Amino acid sequence: MTEAIVLGDIVISMTQKDVKHVHLSVHPPMGRVTLVAPTGTRVEVARAYVIAKISWIRSQQAKLQGQARETPRQFITRESHYLWGRRYLLSVVEGDAKPSVQLSHRQITLTVRPGSSTAERDRVLHDWHKALLHEAVPTFIRKWETRLGVSVSCYFLQRMKTKWGSCNHRAGNIRLNTELVKKPKDLLEYVVGHEVMHLIEPTHNERFIALLDKHCPSWREARAELNALPLSAETWSD
Numbered sequence: 001m002t003e004a005i006v007l008g009d010i011v012i013s014m015t016q017k018d019v020k021h022v023h024l025s026v027h028p029p030m031g032r033v034t035l036v037a038p039t040g041t042r043v044e045v046a047r048a049y050v051i052a053k054i055s056w057i058r059s060q061q062a063k064l065q066g067q068a069r070e071t072p073r074q075f076i077t078r079e080s081h082y083l084w085g086r087r088y089l090l091s092v093v094e095g096d097a098k099p100s101v102q103l104s105h106r107q108i109t110l111t112v113r114p115g116s117s118t119a120e121r122d123r124v125l126h127d128w129h130k131a132l133l134h135e136a137v138p139t140f141i142r143k144w145e146t147r148l149g150v151s152v153s154c155y156f157l158q159r160m161k162t163k164w165g166s167c168n169h170r171a172g173n174i175r176l177n178t179e180l181v182k183k184p185k186d187l188l189e190y191v192v193g194h195e196v197m198h199l200i201e202p203t204h205n206e207r208f209i210a211l212l213d214k215h216c217p218s219w220r221e222a223r224a225e226l227n228a229l230p231l232s233a234e235t236w237s238d
Contacts, residue, residue, distance in 0.1 A: 005035070005047050010057060012050050016041055019205050024053055028227045031061030036204075064227075075121035081108055083132075085184035092121070101128040129181040130157050133188075137176065140189045144196040147215060152196060164226065165191045167198035174198075183226060190222040 005012040014035045023036040037046050050057075073079065079090045089107050094114045101124065102109040112121055134157070141152050153172035160166070160177040167174045174195040180188045193216055201208040212219045 003043060005043065005050055007047075007050060007054060010054070014043070014046055017203070017205065021206070022046070022049055023204075024050070024057075026057055026060035026064065028064050031057075031064045033057055033061075073122065075110065075118055075125065081125075082182035083108065084181070085187075099124040101125060126159075126178065129178050133157050133176065133178060133181050136185060136188060137192060140192040141174075141196065143189075144193045148196060148200060150196060150199045152199070165195040167195040167202070169198055169202040172199060187222055187226045190216060190219060190226070194219070 001016065003014045005014055010033060012033045012035050014037060016037050016039045019036060019038055022038070022041075025034050025036075026032070027034065035046060035050060073081070075090065075092065077090060077092045081088050081090050083103070087106075088103075091107050091109045093109060093111045094116070095111055096113070097111060099113065099116075099120075100111045102111075108125075110121060110125060112124060137155060137157075141155060145151055151172065152174060155173060156175045157178050158175060159179070160175065163177065164180060165174060165176045174192070176188075176191065176195070180191060194212070197208065197211045197215070201211060216222070
């Protein structure tokens with residue numbers, strides 16, 4: 001069950017779970033606040049805890065609201081696009097040829113049919129992004145399967161508005177946000193590892209945190225970097 005703790009203009013969503021310690025989080029992009037507390041925690045106790053952390057909450061929210069954000073892409077020449085954490089300039093070429101994408105030193109060349117719409121250009125670039133991810137993801141999955149002693153039945157790539165990735169524990173598959181192609185590859189690996197670990201522990205409880213600490217000790221830094229990079233016009237969470 002989820003309860004709301006209201007402190008002035010800050011609303012904290014409190015959930016009670018089978019954990020030993022309280023976990024307070026401020027989520028991008030707008031600073032949504034959640035509190036996971038041990039089962040049986042009285043709301044008054046949780047409220048007192050949050051009051052003691054109010055300065056930290058406001059500080060985290062201020063950082064998130066000050067982050068750079070990508071404006072919606074128009075897919076026109078000299079527009080900035082990101083690939084594996086690096087910024088490239090887009091060059092759009094219209095011609096009577098099959099739509100394609102080419103990568104050079106600091107430029108992405110998008111070839112499209114004359115008069116192509118923004119949506120059509122978006123689709124061509126998105127298909128290219130998925131192809132690049134299909135080249136990178138299997139290696140990371142095999143690495144984490146070996147390390148954790150689990151098996152991923154399959155993986156899916158798709159645009160996701162609220163998560164970087166997800167795991168279907170019962171089916172044994174994972175889903176990855178195609179926006180990850182814009183982030184450095186080590187952050188892609190972090191998300192893959194995170195989701196593969198959910199095959200062992202499906203929830204974000206203390207056992208899961210212990211798995212992260214053991215197998216990916218720098219996960220907090222990776223998560224912070226992932227959320228500190230320019231956000232797209234969509235709304236993301238970790």
